[in-house]
Amino acid sequence: MYCTLKGPYRKIWAKQGGTTKQIALVLDEFIKDVFFAQERRTNMSKSPIIQIQNLNKTFKSGENTVMALDNINISIERGEIFGIIGLSGAGKSTLVRCINLLEKPTSGRIIVDEQDMTKLSERELRKARQSMGMIFQGFNLLMQRTALENVCFPLELAGVPKSKAKIRAKELLEVVGLTDKENAYPVQLSGGQKQRVAIARALATNPKVLLCDEATSALDPTTTQSILALLKELNQKLGVTIVIITHEMKVIEQICHRVAIIAESRLVELGTIDEVFRNPKTTAAKKLLYPQGEHVEKFTGKGKFLRLVFDGSSTDRPIIANMVLKCGAPVNIAFADTKNIDDKIFGHMIIQLPDNPATVQRMLNYLDEEQITYGEEE
Amino acid sequence: MLSSDMIQLMWIGLLETLYMTVVSTFVAYIIGLPVGLLLYVTDKDGIKPHTAINQIVGGIVNILRSVPFIILLVAVIPITRAIVGTSIGSTATIVPLVIASAPFVARVVESSIKEVDRGVIEASLSMGASTLQVVYKVLVPEALPSLIFGAAIATTTILGYSAMSGFVGGGGLGTIAINYGYYRSQSDVMLVMVALLVLIVQIFQEIGTWISKKCDKRIK
Ligand SMILES: Nc1ncnc2c1ncn2[C@@H]1O[C@H](COP(=O)(O)OP(=O)(O)OP(=O)(O)O)[C@@H](O)[C@H]1O
Ligand SMILES: [Mg+2]
Numbered sequence: 210m211y212c213t214l215k216g217p218y219r220k221i222w223a224k225q226g227g228t229t230k231q232i233a234l235v236l237d238e239f240i241k242d243v244f245f246a247q248e249r250r251t252n253m254s255k256s257p258i259i260q261i262q263n264l265n266k267t268f269k270s271g272e273n274t275v276m277a278l279d280n281i282n283i284s285i286e287r288g289e290i291f292g293i294i295g296l297s298g299a300g301k302s303t304l305v306r307c308i309n310l311l312e313k314p315t316s317g318r319i320i321v322d323e324q325d326m327t328k329l330s331e332r333e334l335r336k337a338r339q340s341m342g343m344i345f346q347g348f349n350l351l352m353q354r355t356a357l358e359n360v361c362f363p364l365e366l367a368g369v370p371k372s373k374a375k376i377r378a379k380e381l382l383e384v385v386g387l388t389d390k391e392n393a394y395p396v397q398l399s400g401g402q403k404q405r406v407a408i409a410r411a412l413a414t415n416p417k418v419l420l421c422d423e424a425t426s427a428l429d430p431t432t433t434q435s436i437l438a439l440l441k442e443l444n445q446k447l448g449v450t451i452v453i454i455t456h457e458m459k460v461i462e463q464i465c466h467r468v469a470i471i472a473e474s475r476l477v478e479l480g481t482i483d484e485v486f487r488n489p490k491t492t493a494a495k496k497l498l499y500p501q502g503e504h505v506e507k508f509t510g511k512g513k514f515l516r517l518v519f520d521g522s523s524t525d526r527p528i529i530a531n532m533v534l535k536c537g538a539p540v541n542i543a544f545a546d547t548k549n550i551d552d553k554i555f556g557h558m559i560i561q562l563p564d565n566p567a568t569v570q571r572m573l574n575y576l577d578e579e580q581i582t583y584g585e586e587e
Numbered sequence: 588m589l590s591s592d593m594i595q596l597m598w599i600g601l602l603e604t605l606y607m608t609v610v611s612t613f614v615a616y617i618i619g620l621p622v623g624l625l626l627y628v629t630d631k632d633g634i635k636p637h638t639a640i641n642q643i644v645g646g647i648v649n650i651l652r653s654v655p656f657i658i659l660l661v662a663v664i665p666i667t668r669a670i671v672g673t674s675i676g677s678t679a680t681i682v683p684l685v686i687a688s689a690p691f692v693a694r695v696v697e698s699s700i701k702e703v704d705r706g707v708i709e710a711s712l713s714m715g716a717s718t719l720q721v722v723y724k725v726l727v728p729e730a731l732p733s734l735i736f737g738a739a740i741a742t743t744t745i746l747g748y749s750a751m752s753g754f755v756g757g758g759g760l761g762t763i764a765i766n767y768g769y770y771r772s773q774s775d776v777m778l779v780m781v782a783l784l785v786l787i788v789q790i791f792q793e794i795g796t797w798i799s800k801k802c803d804k805r806i807k
Contacts, residue, residue: 309713331717338715349710353728353804363714365724394804407710414714 256323258417258450259285259308264317266303277303279474281317287417290444290451292465292482294458294497299471301454305420308452309341310334322417339367342411342449346423348403350395356382356406357391363413374413381409385439401432408439412449419443421453425460437464458498462486462550470494486548486555487520488582499546499557512562513569514543514586517576521553528579529560536571538563559586589775596763597776601783603677604759607749608787611684612742618689619741622648623696624722634708635718648690656687656748660755677758680749688745695741699733700726732803739795743788750784760784 266278277300285291295301306312308319310326319326321337329337350359357378364374382391385405395403404424411419421440425433441464444451453465461468461482468485470478472493478485489495517528533539540560547556562569576583589597622644627633629641654662660683664674667682703726711725727734753761760780768777800806 311709311713335715335717338713341713343710343713345706345710347704347706349704349706351707351725351729352704353731353802355804362711362724366711366714366716366720396805410714420713 257284258287260320262318265315289466292461292468295471300474341418342416343420344407344424360409385409419451517558518582519554538568600760600763607677608746614685615688615692619692622693626697627700651690675756680752680757695737699730703729732799736799
């Protein structure tokens with residue numbers, strides 16, 4: 210049992226030496242946690258935690274005005290991990306910065322936890338910001354403070370007494386796995402460690418929302434994995450809603466429940482990962498999801514081109530191979546871009562069919578049987 | 588050889604110079620530090636942009652900075668008299684020294700604060716920091732090494748000014764250099780004065796650099 214105890218439980222357990230009498234304490238903590246988790250889950254059925262309504266943002270620089278956000282509407286549910294993806298300059302950063310009003314919307318409403326952020330006084334806004342954590346691509350740690358002092362920082366801002374703040378900060382550093390680095394200065398930490406400190410810092414005030422602006426973009430793939438795993442764990446354990454901004458598909462695939470695609474200041478698609486990745490409707494989305502794709506016109510040859518769409522239902526059957534075997538004719542795979550998400554295959558593939566109409570018909574029948582979505586390519 | 592009276596005089600001059608320099612620098616920082624912070628904060632890219640305040644304060648700073656010290660020294664004599672009661676001696680010299688160096692200090696402070704990473708300021712705002720909290724919990728501590736380095740520069744500049752004030756009876760090493768080294772052509776006195784001034788500048792600069800490095804946690 211000992212080894213399955215986590216963080217605070219283990220501490221209590223160890224401190225009490227595991228006496229029978231004190232097992233109750235551990236159980237108590239455990240029950241409390243379960244209870245809170247339950248409560249959070251019931252909260253999820255309540256109104257969305259973040260509502261972005263008719264959001265517009267224009268920047269004026271001298272003569273020019275840049276429209277950074279054009280009529281954005283998004284609702285983010287309690288407890289979800291919501292991804293926002295788009296190419297560089299699409300307006301993603303501006304969008305998250307509007308959520309905590311680091312950027313003042315030109316028009317529209319931002320409602321966070323039933324509070325209209327745009328209507329708050331400065332004092333109320335500061336209070337509201339304390340219930341939202343934010344992490345950044347560049348970590349943005351205070352360079353003259355140790356890891357522990359960095360985590361204490363938001364607590365100091367909120368007026369928590371120093372000694373209390375320190376205890377809480379230590380807990381958080383334990384959560385992010387950096388207990389041994391509490392006295393290290395940022396310059397002595399690796400990128401991944403810095404981001405862990407930043408995450409601990411963002412969580413210090415027990416925020417309901419964690420905003421992440423390209424939080425993993427400065428990290429190598431392995432470190433990215435570990436940070437994403439940490440975020441996922443925090444989402445599940447603490448029920449904190451996470452908004453992730455990224456230009457990397459992988460990040461979205463791995464941890465997001467829903468995704469919004471922003472292209473040229475507009476929201477072009479929004480839906481579950483399955484919906485959006487299976488069947489991107491807009492060209493902007495396709496371009497983002499399949500950057501190498503869409504060059505069909507280059508293919509030459511007599512046979513028809515067919516685009517197959519994999520929606521995650523055909524994992525365990527080798528579709529193409531079976532089709533070739535069954536119909537007794539080879540096909541030419543002109544292009545393929547598929548992704549494995551949650552062990553399901555998503556993506557699309559372009560194949561060139563043989564010249565023989567009868568064979569083609571057999572192949573189409575086979576695809577129908579297998580319920581593969583397909584369409585003819587020009 | 589220098590007479591023992593001369594050495595006695597130089598010793599007093601040295602103490603006077605140190606007294607003027609240290610007190611003036613201190614007072615200049617009491618004024619210049621908040622003004623420098625104000626200039627940064629109210630800048631159009633600052634955390635609380637305020638064009639009017641920024642331009643008025645910035646304007647005053649620029650005007651004071653553009654008056655050559657030797658002219659300012661004479662020009663502010665009425666003010667000095669009003670405050671100290673006399674315009675002669677090292678205490679009186681502190682007044683023009685402060686008036687001349689506070690705007691300089693303000694700019695030095697402003698430029699140190701500008702080195703603070705925008706991202707860090709942004710992050711603290713995102714955590715709900717007020718403008719004042721950003722100033723004293725982020726800007727000053729994060730810029731501290733640079734502020735200390737700047738203070739060393741300010742101190743040595745003020746030391747130079749204090750020597751100049753010797754021309755109008757400001758006291759200290761400057762006065763001795765002018766009275767003995769220049770008017771009485773005692774080149775040995777002049778030489779010792781120059782050597783002493785160079786030495787003090789070196790010491791202040793070295794100490795400043797050392798403390799600045801010592802407190803900078805960005806150095807591994
Ligand atoms: N402070 C500003 N002043 C003027 N224009 C701005 C400002 N901030 C952003 N913009 C403009 O708004 C648009 C969106 O910028 P934003 O930073 O939100 O893009 P992004 O999607 O986050 O890009 P990236 O992936 O490169 O971070 C860009 O055209 C940018 O030039
Ligand atoms: Mg960005």
